[in-house]
Amino acid sequence: MIKAGIIGATGYAGGELVRILMGHKDVEIKWYGSRSYIDQKYYQVYQNMFRIVEDVCRDDNLEQLAEQVDVIFTATPQGFLAGLLTEEILRKVKIVDLSADYRIKDVAVYEKWYKIEHKSPQFIQEAVYGLCEINRDRISGNTRLVANPGCYTTCSILTAYPLVKEGLIDVDTLIVDAKSGTSGAGRGAKVPNLYCEVNENIKAYGVAGHRHTPEIEEQLGYAAGRQLVINFTPHLVPMNRGILVTEYANLRPGADGKLPAYEEVRAIYDKYYGEEKFVRVLDKGVCPETKWVEGSNYVDVNFVIDERTGRIIMMGALDNLVKGAAGQAVQNMNLLFGLPESEGLELVPCFP
Amino acid sequence: MIKAGIIGATGYAGGELVRILMGHKDVEIKWYGSRSYIDQKYYQVYQNMFRIVEDVCRDDNLEQLAEQVDVIFTATPQGFLAGLLTEEILRKVKIVDLSADYRIKDVAVYEKWYKIEHKSPQFIQEAVYGLCEINRDRISGNTRLVANPGCYTTCSILTAYPLVKEGLIDVDTLIVDAKSGTSGAGRGAKVPNLYCEVNENIKAYGVAGHRHTPEIEEQLGYAAGRQLVINFTPHLVPMNRGILVTEYANLRPGADGKLPAYEEVRAIYDKYYGEEKFVRVLDKGVCPETKWVEGSNYVDVNFVIDERTGRIIMMGALDNLVKGAAGQAVQNMNLLFGLPESEGLELVPCFP
Amino acid sequence: MIKAGIIGATGYAGGELVRILMGHKDVEIKWYGSRSYIDQKYYQVYQNMFRIVEDVCRDDNLEQLAEQVDVIFTATPQGFLAGLLTEEILRKVKIVDLSADYRIKDVAVYEKWYKIEHKSPQFIQEAVYGLCEINRDRISGNTRLVANPGCYTTCSILTAYPLVKEGLIDVDTLIVDAKSGTSGAGRGAKVPNLYCEVNENIKAYGVAGHRHTPEIEEQLGYAAGRQLVINFTPHLVPMNRGILVTEYANLRPGADGKLPAYEEVRAIYDKYYGEEKFVRVLDKGVCPETKWVEGSNYVDVNFVIDERTGRIIMMGALDNLVKGAAGQAVQNMNLLFGLPESEGLELVPCFP
Amino acid sequence: MIKAGIIGATGYAGGELVRILMGHKDVEIKWYGSRSYIDQKYYQVYQNMFRIVEDVCRDDNLEQLAEQVDVIFTATPQGFLAGLLTEEILRKVKIVDLSADYRIKDVAVYEKWYKIEHKSPQFIQEAVYGLCEINRDRISGNTRLVANPGCYTTCSILTAYPLVKEGLIDVDTLIVDAKSGTSGAGRGAKVPNLYCEVNENIKAYGVAGHRHTPEIEEQLGYAAGRQLVINFTPHLVPMNRGILVTEYANLRPGADGKLPAYEEVRAIYDKYYGEEKFVRVLDKGVCPETKWVEGSNYVDVNFVIDERTGRIIMMGALDNLVKGAAGQAVQNMNLLFGLPESEGLELVPCFP
Secondary structure, eight states: OEEEEEESTTSHHHHHHHHHHHTOTTEEEEEEEOGGGTTSBHHHHOGGGTTTOOOBEEOOOHHHHHHHOSEEEEOOOTTHHHHHOOHHHHHHOEEEEOSSTTTOSOHHHHHHHHOSOOSOGGGTTTOEEOOHHHHGGGOSTTOOEEEOOOHHHHHHHHHHHHHHHTTOEEEEEEEEEEEEOGGGGOSOOOGGGBHHHHTTOOEEOSTTTOTHHHHHHHHHHHHHTSOOOOEEEEEEOSSSSOEEEEEEEEEOOOTTSOOOOHHHHHHHHHHHHTTOSSEEEOOTTOOOBGGGTTTSSOEEEEEEEETTTTEEEEEEEEOTTIIIIIHHHHHHHHHHTTOOTTTTOOOOOOOO | OEEEEEESTTSHHHHHHHHHHHTOTTEEEEEEEOGGGTTSBHHHHOGGGTTTOOOBEEOOOHHHHHHHOSEEEEOOOTTHHHHHOOHHHHHHOEEEEOSSTTTOSOHHHHHHHHOSOOSOGGGTTTOEEOOHHHHGGGOSTTOOEEEOOOHHHHHHHHHHHHHHHTTOEEEEEEEEEEEEOGGGGOSOOOGGGBHHHHTTOOEEOSTTTOTHHHHHHHHHHHHHTSOOOOEEEEEEOSSSSOEEEEEEEEEOOOTTSOOOOHHHHHHHHHHHHTTOSSEEEOOTTOOOBGGGTTTSSOEEEEEEEETTTTEEEEEEEEOTTIIIIIHHHHHHHHHHTTOOTTTTOOOOOOOO | OEEEEEESTTSHHHHHHHHHHHTOTTEEEEEEEOGGGTTSBHHHHOGGGTTTOOOBEEOOOHHHHHHHOSEEEEOOOTTHHHHHOOHHHHHHOEEEEOSSTTTOSOHHHHHHHHOSOOSOGGGTTTOEEOOHHHHGGGOSTTOOEEEOOOHHHHHHHHHHHHHHHTTOEEEEEEEEEEEEOGGGGOSOOOGGGBHHHHTTOOEEOSTTTOTHHHHHHHHHHHHHTSOOOOEEEEEEOSSSSOEEEEEEEEEOOOTTSOOOOHHHHHHHHHHHHTTOSSEEEOOTTOOOBGGGTTTSSOEEEEEEEETTTTEEEEEEEEOTTIIIIIHHHHHHHHHHTTOOTTTTOOOOOOOO | OEEEEEESTTSHHHHHHHHHHHTOTTEEEEEEEOGGGTTSBHHHHOGGGTTTOOOBEEOOOHHHHHHHOSEEEEOOOTTHHHHHOOHHHHHHOEEEEOSSTTTOSOHHHHHHHHOSOOSOGGGTTTOEEOOHHHHGGGOSTTOOEEEOOOHHHHHHHHHHHHHHHTTOEEEEEEEEEEEEOGGGGOSOOOGGGBHHHHTTOOEEOSTTTOTHHHHHHHHHHHHHTSOOOOEEEEEEOSSSSOEEEEEEEEEOOOTTSOOOOHHHHHHHHHHHHTTOSSEEEOOTTOOOBGGGTTTSSOEEEEEEEETTTTEEEEEEEEOTTIIIIIHHHHHHHHHHTTOOTTTTOOOOOOOO
């Protein structure tokens, strides 16, 4: 039985980790960390866990926790883990970090976009970027630190990855227009996240400046084999869960000067995702919708070629709390401990 | 492996049956009945099932279906099963009927409230009313026909049952004010159920005339040991899932003329539900909320005594598609086949 | 031109006052009070007012404000106005108080339910309870202080008032089950009011203890001619605006032992509301819905008689920010200044 | 007093026309056309109009209607007006058509995108495209037929128009990612528009094929001085009202090879919209949100320059039923009859 600890267990991503791990037969949660609710019963914060979780919330003591568990999930604000992580801790325990602290290899880029100093850059190179479908073979029993990807990032990258990797699109024209449910904004008590402010509204935010931008650029840059810049625009949608990305890029014509046909593009998606459990390439003409992946670890992707403009419109949908956070974290944990990758993640999407 | 067939598999309750049975290790769905989508892939109707269900939808052929499966779930309109059921079918297969056809023992009451003629009243007496927490001992391998309770009904009855049974309240003063999410209205294409009609609105409907009224009255009547009439008022709430009932009744004073204390009432709830897996009596002062049971088979109940008015306010919350429909149907199926009652129903509520 | 000042102009009720007064041809807002946003442009808080309101927000200086305007609206927390009000201020300016400070005549009741000490009880008797349809003749140019009724209260009282006044119902059996949109909870940054906490959920709160209870009891007590206690249960609904109340009471049989007929009850509603601009008694069989009054000063009411139980179910719907707060405040202001009562309030409900 | 008739008065746009015209001092509605509800009271369909509108719904008799009114609004499906319009009718009455029948000058383009034959192409050239801020000087007392622009179209065009007109962006790179509330889908009873299907979901639809595409292209083509093609992708958002567009284009560098500065771009927006009542260019850094224009005739626009990619992100928000339909129709009517353009349209946005 793998012993797990969660720091930040009363945030939305932390709560989802608890929900998922409750159904994971090889894991036992030993530590519910929540600085805000120390000594309160966990179920008093999340009444859905009444009669399921009897533990109390505990303070964020990383060192003590490292002694007691096999894996730690940190669902914490940026900078938290970077400020506490030590070699000693990493020798004792595996860590799946749901924050951005170790996602970006260039510490200057991190510090510029996050506007905080990185306190433990020495671990950045070691950390593996845990986008399982792409980096699976780099995550194993020897891995100590996984940087779990961001929610927008997971969706944005997986939607375009095959075409970037295979050079079908002009990456300099790539634009990602993303739409997210409100749980992505976290459980902090802020006026802009109040019900009456979010409901009956849609807005863009962080335009040309959202922190997930360099993360997407770095990963797609590896696929493209060179640096690239993109436009990424997130929007806040009045729903609890779900991210939809709509991505635009110019298709590169073939040697004959013609655009690739549907079948050619489809074949490339199938090449990368045909065997993937959690990425579903939809039937021709079916657009991804967030409701069809809700509560599950799936990413649904599809595309439309626009002959008139020469562009391809790629679309992807996932549940930001599952594949965009807790589900992918468990997927990474499974890889870390040599378990089947989908263990505990056979979650059927819940509709309506 | 139990072979199951679903008639009405593309309604919301039918879809939830599919979701739940996908996670039930002893059941295999062999027949996805849907008159509206014959020969279409099931996942084309519910894209959440893409790559999970490969079957096509089939016509409603009850006789043919009875040959092929061990249990049939009918998630169909009122009158459907009553119009087709025969002794021959019941000899071959067990049936869990999610409609109201066999819930009400007095056929005249059924015909009055549902305004249709009952075509097979000969099976009414045999049918067991499948409110598991109350009728568990009457559902077993010998049972052929289970009348699965209504969504409002399950919530309304379980919330008041212990106090009615033990005579703590004056049942003639019982009022049930119920609030439901919109999936309870079904998937029919009707103007009143359009997004813009339901969103940003709340209304009562079926006031003093809703069909679940006699069902509640009959069952609570058994508990009270005599006939009774109540007020039941349903309301439509802009959310997908969930039912909340707020029930009011006069507490009967004890021999000393005083109202029972919190502890006395609590003890009675605990007597009936303390060992129940799916009924959670909340801590003192905590009101049930539909979000805490969403996606699960739980019913959360609690109460407040109002010393000023001498009334007790009882509250209950459940997910109308799970404990109010498909979950309870599976719970009944488990009883029918001698499986652990919670098999396949260990669903952790999903929040947010 | 009447000069008006608003204290608490950046709360939801304050914002609605601004919206309504913008369309009132006889009023000019001279002071936008908001302690939280001092010196910020009002439209920077409420961008809907961009290019409409150019003023900046100002601190809460009641004395200074009293020098500059003819009427002050206080859309402030309980205790605010009671702590600052003086005879000197009341000599200079009329006040419409949207808080509860002067609504309850018995200061002990106020202090018990609100759990704060009342700092200026000497003005309680003078204050007129501004439920215009009932107290219209007591509000005129001589009135200095109007206690604007609460949102739940306005809806609860108006729905039952004619039957209480005429003795048609047994007031000791009166139960008010109320449902409110989330703007009623105010604009404070609190976790329970976050989008993801309110969305896809319904709950009761303040059961047997909500502060609007004694206010309803006092006013209906005047109508009944004696003290009474009721059950009042508010619920939080995932929508921005709107209150719906469902009220239950035993109908009193006539001399012949029979319940009054629909026509008799209807005649009584018409007697009280037939000439009222803002109370609409709906056609037989039509249930009030909050969407039909949204953005307007209307209260829609109706009733159903249940012959089986001998009860009447009364229903009422209003927009909590208009007739439940800012609209009624303007209606009171119109009375104070001798303007047509509906001036500035000819708001057509906005659907969808 | 202008006499107006509405055909399609019980659709959402038709209902909004009624709401707006109720507050227009120079107009009287003489005809509420609704084929689906003939002889029913209008308020029985839209209970918000109870005690406001007493008329019954009437059949769609265009000829008879032309005799009785000064202006007809047709809020009808595509092809309806084209199938009935005659020279005789146009001699008697002015028409503001909210459908697409006369928006597109090239009838072949219309027939290709709408997949119906145009029955009266002889009126296409005469019809004026009623985007008031651009075509104001072409709409006057002599105009007989106004093609009221589409909701997506109005928002998409106005957001980019100044930069297209002044040549600041490379129009061949223009991408419009649009998000709409559900009232844009109309009041037809269709499964995809049911509450439970729309709620908690976002999806793209009509990708690379939505009918508003050629309308945007034609109008922006006039501004650019040449034909152009764009990508336009609409999305369905779980809210009643509102459209937000996010538009991307490459900024054209100046003679110095540099991108234009914020101030330069801002000056161009101000040049076109500085004097416009209904177009609000927001302060630097403020993103348009649909909630700030709800219920009003405003379009809020703004932009962000991304130095990294060389693109500009333009954003626009409007209420699809007001500026995107009924409000603009009234604005056009005001121009047709020589009234102040904002008569009846001084609607303050309603929040929350």
